[in-house]
Amino acid sequence: MRLSARVTFRVGLLWAMGLIVTAYAGGLALRGQITNPVEHHWMSVAVDDWLGLLTDWLPAVVCWLAVSRVRLRRPEVLLASVAVTSYALGDTYWTVALAVNAAVPFPSLGDVAYLAFIVLMMAALFAAVRRHVQGLAAAVWLDGVVGSLGAATLLAILLSPVLASATAGHWSLATVVAVAYPMLDMALVATVAGIAALRGVRVGERWSLLIVGLLVYAAADVAYALQVTEGTYVVGSLLDATWPMGLALVALWVDRTAQRDRPAAHELHPATGATALAVSSVATLVGLAVLLLGTRVPLPPLAVILAGVTLLAAAARAQLAYRLLARMADLRRLVAATDELTGLPNRRALYAEGRTRLLEPRRRRQALLMLDLNKFKEVNDSLGHQAGDQLLILVGTRLRQQLRAGDVLARLGGDEFAVLLDDVGPGEAVDLAVKLHTALNEPFDLDDITLHTSVSIGISQFPDDGTELGTLLRKADIAMYKAKTSAEGHHVYSVDDDANDINRLQTVQQLRAALENGELIVHYQPKIDLATDEIRSVEALVRWNHSTRGLLQPGAFLNLVEESGLMPALTRVVLATALDQVAEWQSQGRELTVAVNLSASALVDSDLPRQVASMLAARGVPPGSLQLEITEDFFMADRDRARSILNRIRHHGVSISVDDFGTGYSSLSYLRDLPIDELKLDRSFISPMTRDERTAALVAATIAMAHSLGLSMVAEGVETYAAYHELARLGCDQAQGSFISGPLPAEELGRWLSSRPEPARTTVTRAALQG
Numbered sequence: 001m002r003l004s005a006r007v008t009f010r011v012g013l014l015w016a017m018g019l020i021v022t023a024y025a026g027g028l029a030l031r032g033q034i035t036n037p038v039e040h041h042w043m044s045v046a047v048d049d050w051l052g053l054l055t056d057w058l059p060a061v062v063c064w065l066a067v068s069r070v071r072l073r074r075p076e077v078l079l080a081s082v083a084v085t086s087y088a089l090g091d092t093y094w095t096v097a098l099a100v101n102a103a104v105p106f107p108s109l110g111d112v113a114y115l116a117f118i119v120l121m122m123a124a125l126f127a128a129v130r131r132h133v134q135g136l137a138a139a140v141w142l143d144g145v146v147g148s149l150g151a152a153t154l155l156a157i158l159l160s161p162v163l164a165s166a167t168a169g170h171w172s173l174a175t176v177v178a179v180a181y182p183m184l185d186m187a188l189v190a191t192v193a194g195i196a197a198l199r200g201v202r203v204g205e206r207w208s209l210l211i212v213g214l215l216v217y218a219a220a221d222v223a224y225a226l227q228v229t230e231g232t233y234v235v236g237s238l239l240d241a242t243w244p245m246g247l248a249l250v251a252l253w254v255d256r257t258a259q260r261d262r263p264a265a266h267e268l269h270p271a272t273g274a275t276a277l278a279v280s281s282v283a284t285l286v287g288l289a290v291l292l293l294g295t296r297v298p299l300p301p302l303a304v305i306l307a308g309v310t311l312l313a314a315a316a317r318a319q320l321a322y323r324l325l326a327r328m329a330d331l332r333r334l335v336a337a338t339d340e341l342t343g344l345p346n347r348r349a350l351y352a353e354g355r356t357r358l359l360e361p362r363r364r365r366q367a368l369l370m371l372d373l374n375k376f377k378e379v380n381d382s383l384g385h386q387a388g389d390q391l392l393i394l395v396g397t398r399l400r401q402q403l404r405a406g407d408v409l410a411r412l413g414g415d416e417f418a419v420l421l422d423d424v425g426p427g428e429a430v431d432l433a434v435k436l437h438t439a440l441n442e443p444f445d446l447d448d449i450t451l452h453t454s455v456s457i458g459i460s461q462f463p464d465d466g467t468e469l470g471t472l473l474r475k476a477d478i479a480m481y482k483a484k485t486s487a488e489g490h491h492v493y494s495v496d497d498d499a500n501d502i503n504r505l506q507t508v509q510q511l512r513a514a515l516e517n518g519e520l521i522v523h524y525q526p527k528i529d530l531a532t533d534e535i536r537s538v539e540a541l542v543r544w545n546h547s548t549r550g551l552l553q554p555g556a557f558l559n560l561v562e563e564s565g566l567m568p569a570l571t572r573v574v575l576a577t578a579l580d581q582v583a584e585w586q587s588q589g590r591e592l593t594v595a596v597n598l599s600a601s602a603l604v605d606s607d608l609p610r611q612v613a614s615m616l617a618a619r620g621v622p623p624g625s626l627q628l629e630i631t632e633d634f635f636m637a638d639r640d641r642a643r644s645i646l647n648r649i650r651h652h653g654v655s656i657s658v659d660d661f662g663t664g665y666s667s668l669s670y671l672r673d674l675p676i677d678e679l680k681l682d683r684s685f686i687s688p689m690t691r692d693e694r695t696a697a698l699v700a701a702t703i704a705m706a707h708s709l710g711l712s713m714v715a716e717g718v719e720t721y722a723a724y725h726e727l728a729r730l731g732c733d734q735a736q737g738s739f740i741s742g743p744l745p746a747e748e749l750g751r752w753l754s755s756r757p758e759p760a761r762t763t764v765t766r767a768a769l770q771g
Contacts, residue, residue, distance in 0.1 A: 010065060014255065017058040021248050024051040025241035047236070049095055055244035056088035059251035066258035076128035080210075080254045083120030084247055090114045118184040121214060121250070122191050128210075128257075129195055153290055153306040157299065185221045188214060209256070213249025216242055284314040339411040341389055342396035350410035354420055354469035358462060366462035367429035368469075369419040370476035371399070371436065374454045374484070376415035377565070378600050383641070387446050391453070394444050402432075402439050418473065426461055426492055433457040433490040456483040457490040465493050485559060508564045510546070511557060515569050519545050522577045523743035524594070526753070527714060527736040530728040535753060537593035537627070539736060540578040541743045542570065562599065571602040575615060579626065581746050583619045590753070595627040595657060603630060609648035616652070623653025629680065631659050643674055650675045657714070662702065671709055679706050683717020683737070690722040700730050707731070 027047035063081035070077050090113025097104045104110070192211055220242035227233035290307035293299060339346040345353070357366060373395065380388040392415065399417060400409055408420040419436075421429060437455055444451045458480025460472045475493045483491035514520050524538040544552040561570050578594045585592050602608065616623055628649060646656055657678035662685055681702060688695040699715075706713040715727050718737030727735055744752060 010255070013058070013062055013065065014252070017062055017248055017251065020051065020054045020058055021241070021244045024055045024244055025238065027051055028236055028238050028241055049099065052240075052244075053088075053092060053095060056091045056247070059244075059247040060085045060088045062251040063254045066254045070258045074257060076124045077254050077258050079120050079124035079127055080250060083117045083124060084250060084254075086113045086120060087117040087243075087247060090117070115184060118188050122188060125191055125195065125210075125214075153286055153303055153310055157290065157303045185218045185225075188218050207253070209249050210253035213246045213253065215246075216249065217246030220246065284310065286310070342393050342411050344396050344400075344417075345408060345410040347410065347412045350408060350412070350418055350420065351469055353408050354472075357420065357422065358467060358469060364423045365425055366472075367421040367424045367426070368460045368462070368472040368476045369421065369429065369433060369436070370412075370458040370460075370473065370480040371417040371419070372456050372480050372484075373415040373440075374456055375600070376453070379451065379453075383446070383449065387449070390446050391444055391451060394446075395440060395453075398439050398442075399436060402435055418476070426459070429459050429461070430490065430492060433459060434488075437489045454489060456480050458483055458493065459490065460493045481563070484563060507557070507560055508566075511544075511561060511564065511566060514544060514546075515566065515573055519547070520570065520573055521545050521745070522574055522581070523745055524581070524749050525736055525743040526741050526749065527595075527734045528740050530724075530732055530735055535756070536591070537595060537734070538749065539595045539629070539743075540574060540581075540597075542574050543743075567599050568602050568605060571596075571598060572611070575612065579615055579619050579621050582621050582625050584746075586621070586625070588750075590750075591625075593625050593627055595629050597629045597659060600631065603642075603645060606645065609645060609652060612649060612654060613652040616654075624655070627655045627657055627678070629657045629659040632661075646675045662698075671711070676711060678712040678714060680714045680716050681732075686715055686717045686723050686727075686737070687719065690720070690726055696726065699727075699732075703730050703732050 024047065060081070063077075063084050066077055067081050072078065090110040093108065093110040093113065094104060097108070097110070192214055195211075220239060223239055223242075224233060227239070233239075286307070288307075288311060290299065290303055291311065294304050294307070338344070338349065354368075373391075376388065376391075379391055392411070396409070396411060396417070399419070403409055403419065406422050410418050410420075412418050419432075421432065424432070437457060440453060440455045444453065458476040458478065460466065460476040460479060462472060465475045466472045479491045479493040483489055521543050522540045523543055524540055526535045527537045527539060528535055542554055542558075544557055546552050561567050575596055578596050582592065582594050598608075605611075612626070612628075613623075616626065650656060655677040656675060657680055658676055659680045660682045661679040662682045679702070681699065685695055685699050685702075689699050690696070703713045712733045714734040714736065715723075715732050716736050718724050718727065718735040718739050720739055723737075724735060724739055741749075741752060
């Protein structure tokens with residue numbers, strides 16, 4: 001059968017099942033109003049026999065059609081189908097037996113089929129939830145037990161007349177079967193209530209069909225048993241329609257379950273606990289009410305026993321809940337005092353431990369070390385926060401390996417760590433700082449990337465620098481910033497540092513204002529072409545025109561700019577100022593290329609290439625008039641990211657120069673892999689080259705290597721004629737330094753350029769030097 005035909009048949013069958021059940025209920029209601037015996041007889045045959053059997057077998061057909069789709073992959077579907085078929089067989093037996101004989105024996109095969117329906121449906125329930133209840137905690141199982149016992153207690157009271165009537169005589173097979181009906185109904189309702197009380201699972205939309213269907217079926221059984229006991233049951237009443245309604249709902253659940261061979265995510269999923277709590281709470285109240293009522297009026301012993309067991313289970317659940325709450329409180333305190341990323345104590349834990357230690361009567365010597373990873377922001381920006389997190393975890397592990405058992409290592413947040421040392425003096429604290437510094441200088445392996453990092457460590461002492469942890473932290477933080485400018489990488493706090501710290505904070509604020517108010521200016525240092533003696537390019541160098549301290553050189557504030565995260569803003573200011581100047585020069589007919597230095601922290605901004613292109617376009621400056629100078633530090637972190645950003649910059653027509661070449665430790669393979677136009681030989685090679693043959697050989701080899709790779713070579717820091725002469729002889733392309741000219745404001749540079757002799761009249765040309 002084609003797929004579309006199967007779907008059509010299935011949908012038609014479901015509609016037919018619903019219409020038949022509705023027609024059966026309507027027929028029962030209509031038959032009760034017919035008084036003519038003949039009409040009543042034929043109406044009974046049509047409704048009880050034909051419609052009644054259809055309401056039994058159509059759900060069975062729906063179920064077996066579902067089984068044909070899933071076969072044995074969903075055992076709950078198979079068990080429910082067998083259960084519905086068992087009921088249909090039992091009802092068919094009763095219908096045929098009543099048509100042949102006036103009375104049907106009790107018990108009979110029909111009773112076996114009816115009882116089998118309940119047993120098989122409970123098995124289907126267990127099969128459906130088994131994959132969802134594996135591994136549930138004992139508390140969750142107790143919730144289910146309490147819910148089941150409460151439901152059974154209530155049903156025991158309702159069915160007490162039935163149980164009393166069934167057990168009034170001598171025990172026989174008929175008695176066992178008579179008792180089995182209410183007991184299995186109790187078990188079915190208890191199972192449904194227990195599943196509803198499990199907080200590990202929550203019934204979904206399809207499951208409501210099954211639960212309502214079983215509850216309707218059980219309610220019909222209970223009502224039938226009570227009416228039979230009281231002698232009020234009448235064949236053909238509307239009660240007879242409730243069993244087919246329950247079967248139809250069960251069949252709908254089977255059909256929808258088979259529609260998705262794999263359990264849907266929302267079929268059974270973690271519950272919020274509200275439904276489970278309501279079920280178990282109601283069950284507990286039912287048990288308590290039954291026990292209290294039993295002291296006033298006679299109640300069935302079974303109900304009293306079940307109520308007592310319900311309360312015992314509820315008490316066990318309460319005791320377990322108390323233990324779980326205590327454990328959760330301990331865990332919460334632990335989590336509150338633990339850094340989530342590294343597993344180290346956090347700032348709160350450090351304060352708690354420090355407060356305890358500093359208040360000890362012995363008041364032994366203590367030392368506090370504040371550690372801050374240098375240039376950690378660049379790792380996050382260039383490699384992503386996941387790499388930064390991995391680095392912090394490795395740093396925490398390596399630090400912990402260097403400490404004693406009694407030392408407290410905590411992560412304060414970001415890339416800051418603190419170590420509280422017990423019973424140490426200043427000398428021992430410094431020794432440990434050196435040890436930690438050395439440990440963190442070793443490279444870290446992150447996946448396929450090797451990272452080099454360093455740390456700045458500030459040290460404060462108890463009780464000399466303070467008697468409270470907050471004071472020690474503040475002073476260690478001051479010393480840590482002092483350590484960032486020291487060669488050792490660590491610094492012990494002193495009273496003089498307070499004034500320095502205040503000055504540093506004031507300077508940072510002044511820097512922010514300077515960036516906004518235009519106090520940062522740019523000077524330009526010319527680069528001479530050693531072959532022609534022409535000035536065709538300059539390097540832009542930032543200065544700070546401080547309102548009280550005068551003109552400050554970069555060394556006085558660039559480190560502070562980097563530490564305070566102002567480098568991207570400074571880079572934009574310098575770029576804008578330099579490009580404005582290039583545009584002005586071009587309007588004057590002077591063609592000069594300007595080189596702007598970019599730090600690694602500025603280059604990690606993936607939007608930088610677009611910003612540069614936008615700034616060039618806004619001023620109408622050709623891209624070839626701009627050169628960006630970068631250092632080898634940028635390549636060491638992430639070669640792929642460097643290649644991507646540099647390629648995008650080159651794509652806009654801007655050239656790339658490597659500054660301070662020869663001083664880094666990265667592999668020279670980046671000269672092959674990365675888009676580079678120029679190398680700037682560091683000044684540390686220039687001065688010695690005229691008196692040291694090995695240095696001269698290195699310079700000559702570097703120039704030759706650059707040319708062989710198609711790169712230009714620029715020498716910086718040229719301060720003597722001898723160095724100038726030697727560089728020209730070796731074939732260096734350009735030179736800059738005090739011998740040619742120092743950095744000049746734009747106006748002075750213009751006058752200097754105008755006063756220079758024409759290249760043709762100069763005596764310092766490569767031709768002259770080599771001639």
